[in-house]
Amino acid sequence: MSLSxxxxxxxxxxxxxxxxxxxxxxxxxxxxxxxxxIDQLKExxxxxVEPTAQVTGMxxxxxxxxxxxxxxxxxxxxxxxxPELEDNQVKVRRILD
Amino acid sequence: xKLNEFTIKEARKKLxxxxxxxxxxxxxxxxxxxxxxxxxxxxxxxxxxxxxxEAEAADKKIKKGEKGMLLGIPYLAKDNILTSxxxxxxxxxxxxxxxxxxxxxxxxxIKNAGAVLLGKTNLDEFAHGASTENSAFGATRNPYDLERVxxxxxxxSAAAVAADMCIFALGTDTGGSIRQPASFCxxxxxxxxxxRASRFGLIAMxxxxxxxxxxxxxxxxxxxxxxxxxxxxxxxSTAVKAPSSANQHKIxxxxxxxxxxxxxxxFIDGIDKRVKEAIENAIxxxxxxGAEFKEVSLPTTKYGIGVYYIITPSEVSSNLARFDxxxxxxxxxxxxxxxxxxxxxxxxxxxxxxxxxxxxxxxGTYALSAGYYDAYYLKAQKVRTLIKEEMDxxxxxxxxxxxxxxxxxxxxxxxxxxxPLKMYLEDxxxxxxxxxxxxxxxxxCGYDNGLPVGMQLIGKRFDEEILFRxxxxxxxxxxxxxxxxxxx
Numbered sequence: 001m002s003l004s005x006x007x008x009x010x011x012x013x014x015x016x017x018x019x020x021x022x023x024x025x026x027x028x029x030x031x032x033x034x035x036x037x038i039d040q041l042k043e044x045x046x047x048x049v050e051p052t053a054q055v056t057g058m059x060x061x062x063x064x065x066x067x068x069x070x071x072x073x074x075x076x077x078x079x080x081x082x083p084e085l086e087d088n089q090v091k092v093r094r095i096l097d
Numbered sequence: 098x099k100l101n102e103f104t105i106k107e108a109r110k111k112l113x114x115x116x117x118x119x120x121x122x123x124x125x126x127x128x129x130x131x132x133x134x135x136x137x138x139x140x141x142x143x144x145x146x147x148x149x150x151e152a153e154a155a156d157k158k159i160k161k162g163e164k165g166m167l168l169g170i171p172y173l174a175k176d177n178i179l180t181s182x183x184x185x186x187x188x189x190x191x192x193x194x195x196x197x198x199x200x201x202x203x204x205x206x207i208k209n210a211g212a213v214l215l216g217k218t219n220l221d222e223f224a225h226g227a228s229t230e231n232s233a234f235g236a237t238r239n240p241y242d243l244e245r246v247x248x249x250x251x252x253x254s255a256a257a258v259a260a261d262m263c264i265f266a267l268g269t270d271t272g273g274s275i276r277q278p279a280s281f282c283x284x285x286x287x288x289x290x291x292x293r294a295s296r297f298g299l300i301a302m303x304x305x306x307x308x309x310x311x312x313x314x315x316x317x318x319x320x321x322x323x324x325x326x327x328x329x330x331x332x333x334s335t336a337v338k339a340p341s342s343a344n345q346h347k348i349x350x351x352x353x354x355x356x357x358x359x360x361x362x363x364f365i366d367g368i369d370k371r372v373k374e375a376i377e378n379a380i381x382x383x384x385x386x387g388a389e390f391k392e393v394s395l396p397t398t399k400y401g402i403g404v405y406y407i408i409t410p411s412e413v414s415s416n417l418a419r420f421d422x423x424x425x426x427x428x429x430x431x432x433x434x435x436x437x438x439x440x441x442x443x444x445x446x447x448x449x450x451x452x453x454x455x456x457x458x459x460x461g462t463y464a465l466s467a468g469y470y471d472a473y474y475l476k477a478q479k480v481r482t483l484i485k486e487e488m489d490x491x492x493x494x495x496x497x498x499x500x501x502x503x504x505x506x507x508x509x510x511x512x513x514x515x516x517p518l519k520m521y522l523e524d525x526x527x528x529x530x531x532x533x534x535x536x537x538x539x540x541x542c543g544y545d546n547g548l549p550v551g552m553q554l555i556g557k558r559f560d561e562e563i564l565f566r567x568x569x570x571x572x573x574x575x576x577x578x579x580x581x582x583x584x585x
Contacts, residue, residue: 008459015414015462016421016439017455018447027459030517034460037518038403038473044480051478052485054305054335055534056292061334077198081425090424093438 002032100125101261105318119152119169130262139257143216151213168211173263176217179298188232189222191427191449201298203326218253225453227523245507248278255282266312273527276539280502280551283541287319291534295330303412306531316568343559353387358495362398369505375543375550401528407477414461488533492557506548538564541577
């Protein structure tokens with residue numbers, strides 16, 4: 001199968017990746033080739049087979065939903081890498097217009 | 098013998114006997130790093146000052162009579178494992194200046210055991226690759242031939258252990274990333290059972306197959322590290338206590354009488370002649386030691402790569418969504434060039450991620466997108482079930498499996514980098530154990546024109562013990578770990 005430029009642009013938008021025209025072209029070809037290889041999975045009979053998402057066989061594990069207090073130094077260290085802070089909180093651009 | 102050439106066991110004895118100090122040991126490793134790293138580019142960060150301080154503290158404890166398997170032993174950690182106060186970059190521009198506010202659980206455990214962190218090692222960006230060429234900070238080179246790759250993605254750790262820049266190193270293995278570089282660099286690399294050691298504080302790649310593990314000079318050393326990093330963790334509920342029945346075999350000790358399986362799908366045409374010879378010689382050696390061999394079949398092996406390259410990019414696209422330019426890492430919000438939220442996301446990610454990370458994010462996003470989920474992701478998960486069941490069942494017949502790690506020794510830098518599919522096919526013999534979550538080890542078993550060759554032993558779930566038993570017996574018989582001829 002071959003992915004169109006439009007499809008590649010759509011995937012890049014879903015993935016929040018700003019790609020150059022060169023990159024769009026390159027990934028279009030490469031992804032098509034990789035998907036063609038992966039198409040061999042179609043020949044496997046998986047009728048009635050359960051999917052495996054993880055191999056431990058474990059079920060959900062719950063914990064108490066409780067607040068843990070960090071000391072000032074820990075908070076400072078965690079916020080230090082954010083691009084913009086205000087009142088000790090990470091500042092983000094408007095989400096809704 | 099130089100101090101940095103010691104194994105953990107050797108260094109432990111010398112430290113406890115008072116023949117050497119931890120500071121001397123750390124200095125020897127740091128000197129070797131200074132000398133060799135210019136050519137190898139195995140280390141991204143070296144924390145000399147911190148290391149010497151830790152070594153001094155360890156020496157005081159040893160003097161007071163304190164004991165600890167790793168007390169005063171210097172090591173390196175792959176740079177996708179979080180270390181509080183020391184940079185963790187995942188070899189990506191998007192995390193170029195990132196300093197984690199906490200230690201990964203395995204780092205905490207190694208630290209509690211007294212080990213001294215020397216620095217962080219190079220990798221393929223976010224562990225995406227099999228050559229360490231995908232690092233944003235330059236490729237690592239193989240100490241056996243500087244024109245060749247060390248394998249990947251834990252190529253920095255494997256090259257550093259081979260070149261004696263440390264006593265041991267930590268790596269991560271998602272689909273061969275510890276075993277394949279260990280085989281290319283002639284050292285021991287263990288991928289533990291999925292769930293054996295906590296993933297908390299590893300920069301997540303493929304959460305359903307990621308495991309941390311040791312890269313060491315001997316199998317006995319790998320066993321020491323595994324014991325320390327194993328165990329449950331309230332921060333990673335997939336880390337579990339191993340069932341005590343896991344390592345029971347009809348033959349309680351030694352190799353004599355064990356049954357080793359040879360899966361015929363792993364002995365195919367296209368394997369380099371000398372790799373094949375090295376594996377066959379190892380088999381002959383084991384026969385002399387009394388092991389029995391049985392040809393077995395794992396017919397779904399050929400679908401391993403296809404399944405792996407759907408599941409991995411899918412999980413990658415989801416795990417790498419956290420790098421959004423908002424909370425940490427490279428951000429276009431800093432230089433004000435992106436006005437709205439969408440542009441901050443897409444421009445930060447577009448500039449911050451390298452080509453292979455982008456490729457995998459794109460592939461995974463596609464495989465998980467509406468209309469394609471069933472055909473790709475769900476289908477791959479179902480074939481994964483078949484691979485897992487087939488491998489689990491084989492251990493009713495055999496104690497462990499023996500295979501090559503890679504069809505060939507280390508390839509030349511640049512040889513595969515223009516063809517992503519060719520690079521993906523590098524993983525042919527190592528993805529099975531990852532998809533099934535089984536323990537597997539790469540052990541040096543010979544040379545191909547001066548380049549190391551590794552054999553892979555795969556065990557049943559939580560039975561790392563049989564892998565150590567067989568590898569240690571093999572090392573004692575052949576002494577490969579003492580035969581290296583480095584080009585550096």
